[in-house]
Amino acid sequence: MAEKIAEQIRLLKRGTIEIFKEDELSEKLTEAAKTPRQLRIKLGLDPTSPDIHLGHTVVLRKMRQFQDLGHKAVLIIGDYTARIGDPSGQNTTRPTLTDEQIRQNAKTYFTQAGKVLDTSDDRLEVRYNSEWLEKMSLMELIQLAAKKTVAQMLQRDSFKKRLAAEDDVYTHEFLYPLMQGYDSVVIESDVELGGTDQTFNNLVGRDIQRAYGQTSQIVITMPILVGLDGKEKMSKSKGNYIGVTDEPNDMFGKVMSISDDMMENYFTLLTDLPAEKIAKLANPDKTHPKKAKVLLAKKIVTQFYNEATAQLAAAQFDKVFAQGQLPDDIPVVKISSEPIMASKLLVLCDLTSSSSEAKRMVKQSAVSINANKISDPNAEITPKDGMVIQVGKRRFARLKIK
RNA sequence: GGGUCGGUGCCCGAGUGGUUAAAGGGGAUGGGCUGUAAACCCAUUGGCGUAAGCCUACGUUGGUUCAAAUCCAACCCGGCCCA
Numbered sequence: 001m002a003e004k005i006a007e008q009i010r011l012l013k014r015g016t017i018e019i020f021k022e023d024e025l026s027e028k029l030t031e032a033a034k035t036p037r038q039l040r041i042k043l044g045l046d047p048t049s050p051d052i053h054l055g056h057t058v059v060l061r062k063m064r065q066f067q068d069l070g071h072k073a074v075l076i077i078g079d080y081t082a083r084i085g086d087p088s089g090q091n092t093t094r095p096t097l098t099d100e101q102i103r104q105n106a107k108t109y110f111t112q113a114g115k116v117l118d119t120s121d122d123r124l125e126v127r128y129n130s131e132w133l134e135k136m137s138l139m140e141l142i143q144l145a146a147k148k149t150v151a152q153m154l155q156r157d158s159f160k161k162r163l164a165a166e167d168d169v170y171t172h173e174f175l176y177p178l179m180q181g182y183d184s185v186v187i188e189s190d191v192e193l194g195g196t197d198q199t200f201n202n203l204v205g206r207d208i209q210r211a212y213g214q215t216s217q218i219v220i221t222m223p224i225l226v227g228l229d230g231k232e233k234m235s236k237s238k239g240n241y242i243g244v245t246d247e248p249n250d251m252f253g254k255v256m257s258i259s260d261d262m263m264e265n266y267f268t269l270l271t272d273l274p275a276e277k278i279a280k281l282a283n284p285d286k287t288h289p290k291k292a293k294v295l296l297a298k299k300i301v302t303q304f305y306n307e308a309t310a311q312l313a314a315a316q317f318d319k320v321f322a323q324g325q326l327p328d329d330i331p332v333v334k335i336s337s338e339p340i341m342a343s344k345l346l347v348l349c350d351l352t353s354s355s356s357e358a359k360r361m362v363k364q365s366a367v368s369i370n371a372n373k374i375s376d377p378n379a380e381i382t383p384k385d386g387m388v389i390q391v392g393k394r395r396f397a398r399l400k401i402k
Numbered sequence: 403g404g405g406u407c408g409g410u411g412c413c414c415g416a417g418u419g420g421u422u423a424a425a426g427g428g429g430a431u432g433g434g435c436u437g438u439a440a441a442c443c444c445a446u447u448g449g450c451g452u453a454a455g456c457c458u459a460c461g462u463u464g465g466u467u468c469a470a471a472u473c474c475a476a477c478c479c480g481g482c483c484c485a
Binding site: 229230239253254256257258259260261262263288289290291293317320321322341343354355356357360361363364365366377378391392393394 | 429430431432433437438439440445446447448449450451452453
């Protein structure tokens with residue numbers, strides 16, 4: 001029994017940054033196994049952006065491990081909080097969403113999370129926090145706010161930094177940690193998962209639960225996945241992300257574009273490979289980095305599609321980028337056979353966003369027609385069936401005369 | 403409420419009457435080199451136009467001027483200090 005629990009802890013610890021606190025987790029797991037009962041594992045989701053990417057899956061994968069051990073995932077859709085705005089202060093101009101948008105986002109979010117999570121009824125519970133927050137009275141809110149001091153709130157790293165940098169910190173931002181903590185009380189969570197950026201909020205949950213007479217949840221923090229640029233965290237707004245719904249070829253290509261020193265991290269957080277194996281793959285003396293990266297890309301594509309698709313994506317990648325051949329699936333653009341100026345043709349094929357950009361591209365010898373580089377943006381092109389226009393390395397269009 | 407500083411392109415930031423589509427940096431994109439890696443080198447980075455050129459842009463609105471991101475006024479928004 002004790003051994004089994006130790007084994008579970010070992011598994012659950014993989015890839016985590018910190019567990020508050022490990023011995024409590026061990027107690028909970030032991031108690032759950034004895035009773036028996038399912039632990040309730042909380043994860044808060046922000047439905048302001050509908051698409052989830054690999055950064056989200058780091059935490060979702062951890063959640064899946066808990067599910068596989070028999071526990072229950074409780075997803076909290078922060079629909080109420082989303083209506084107010086962004087707590088991180090990253091982007092003050094973020095538009096406030098309508099109920100309809102939020103609901104829509106939550107729905108797609110859920111579908112996408114299902115690619116990682118076990119969605120069967122006894123393993124997953126989805127709750128919207130408007131369910132209880134909407135009903136909260138001002139008095140109740142004041143009582144909640146009375147549980148924490150201002151000094152405690154100012155401990156939060158992002159508040160501290162922003163104050164030091166003389167950036168804005170709005171009063172309502174203090175309410176987010178409190179509300180999230182209150183979520184934990186309502187759903188009686190045993191464990192809360194989150195990225196390290198959520199550490200403060202999630203720890204507030206522990207205090208709030210205690211203040212409301214509950215046992216404190218265990219907080220497990222996961223690393224923030226670095227985005228494709230290798231610098232900032234993966235996020236949709238920064239455009240450095242791999243979405244779980246990205247096309248296989250796209251997904252594969254994006255993984256291939258990460259820098260070598262990010263590979264180990266990606267292997268650890270995004271695959272189930274054992275640590276020893278990863279160490280071998282990440283060591284350039286033992287494995288050629290390109291080869292290791294191909295494996296990583298295949299593993300990732302396989303997770304969201306299947307192995308055969310991953311193989312195809314790998315073959316396609318090799319064909320287009322290693323051998324410089326054309327990809328199989330080039331978007332077809334219908335066009336009349338009238339001669340057209342090159343710069344206009346590019347816009348028409350949606351290969352550039354403006355004709356000014358098109359002209360620049362041509363001048364920079366980025367454009368080729370049927371594999372022949374062109375240099376005059378004003379050249380008249382006579383469209384032919386099957387003619388292939390290429391801009392840069394990865395933008396293609398095939399013409400079809402209508 | 404008072405004082406003071408500020409609001410510039412995707413971001414940061416220089417510019418204080420004309421030579422400003424606006425220095426410099428970051429980012430991004432294209433080319434070279436490669437393994438669509440990193441590093442490095444070169445180039446591009448508002449729109450329309452075949453071109454000459456035209457249009458739009460420095461918080462908002464109005465004004466002064468031949469000419470305004472730059473001067474004036476009012477307003478909106480924010481930081482800091484004081485209360």
